[in-house]
Amino acid sequence: MALLAPSPRALCVREAAAASPHPHSLATAACSTVGGGVAGRALWLWNGGGTGRRRRERRERFRAEAYFWDVSKPVEMEEIDSMEKLDDALRWSVENNQPIIIDWMASWCRKCIYLVPRMEKIAGEYPGVRFYFVDVNKVPQAVVKRGNVTKMPTIQLWKDGEWKAEVIGGHKAWLVMDEVREMIQKNK
Secondary structure, three states, rough: OOOOOOOOOOEEEEEEEOOOOOOOOOEEEOOOOOOOOOEEEEEEEEOOOOOOHHHHHHEEEEEEEEEEEEOOOOOOOOOOOOHHHHHHHHHHHHHHHOOOOOOEOOOOOOOHHHHHHHHHHHHHHOOEEEEEEEEOOOOHHHHHHHOOOOOOOOEEEEEEEEEEEEEEEEHHHHHHHHHHHHHHHHHH
């Protein structure tokens, strides 16, 4: 019996009735661990049911251990504060044939501030992709015009020096993060 949980968590189920005389019992463990982890608290599960004595004797006992691991460590995004730094970031993308993510934000925008640690977490999940942020109030207007940004937060994916996709983050943070992940997967 295998129980699978979505990342970054996994559930490991081991049958405790390995020495059970029951002919249909399995003595192996089925774990859905990717990347290993530290075992959590054990949870005992019973297969079967009913209230009769025979049913209680036939129930099989399973031990489920939850494994939690950190898929990524947050990576601090680099700041773009001039046209030269934007050009350098785009040049790196062309030279390495890798996408870059630019988070256009403002220091007064609450949603922008809220998304920063989540974007840094996603940056740790994609080590080949560089993540940058631009505070639109601190850069020349020419930089903002080059990004063609009108709303904040706007998260753009650039590859080969060209704009490829964007997410305008006017909705819930988890939706924005899912859209950013999807955008990276499509353009990687």
